Amino acid sequence: MELTDKHLIAFETACKKAGLKITHQRMEIYRELLMADDHPTAEMLHQRLRGRLPSISIDTIYRTLTTLASHGLINRVETAENLSRFEVTLSPHHHLICSSCHTIVDFNWPQLPELPLPREAQEWGKINTTTIVIYGTCAACQK
Ligand SMILES: [Zn+2]
Ligand SMILES: [Zn+2]
Incomplete structure (x- = not known):
């Protein structure tokens, strides 16, 4: 099994535990963030996801990221800027x-x-x- 698949399965399990519905959009946002190594903003993810999810809005992505971060499933990187940046934290750093x-x-x-x-x-x-x-x-x- 690929590492990405393992992380996606772990994410599904964590969502269930947190009582979050597993939607196609949520999975795709998480997958994109998992593969990113540049701590993207919601806008950056929107540009990358538009090809696969043409109807997705920045607002949906931002809300999804905020929900996932509030459940500790992803990390909101603390920066001095007002644009939030996100990441999947596989190990503390x-x-x-x-x-x-x-x-x-x-x-x-x-x-x-x-x-x-x-x-x-x-x-x-x-x-x-x-x-x-x-x-x-x-x-x-x-x-
Ligand atoms: Zn620089
Ligand atoms: Zn980081």
Whole structure:
């Protein structure tokens, strides 16, 4: 079985668990996001899906992404921009965001969970996840 199929089956199971209906559109949006490695916006997904789903609107895609994100089935990437970017998170990772070309690149920091959090963070409350976002200008944009 292909890896993509495995992820799609896992997604169906997760949808059922979350009480979400499995629709053709939902599956296609998820499949497209699964194959994307650029943390697309709803608009970007719309352009890619239009060939297969000519009647789908940006609004439907955006609503689907928001629903899936609110159930933790996909991840809304926190950026400083007002356009939401999404991804399927197969393993926890952090982001490098270029403020010039808006490219988002994943990076891993396996040592991070071993680092002690500053006191303010520890005393603030219960922490579920720690995600690092680094903003700057990528090497390509510096040229
Ligand atoms: Zn850049
Ligand atoms: Zn990512």
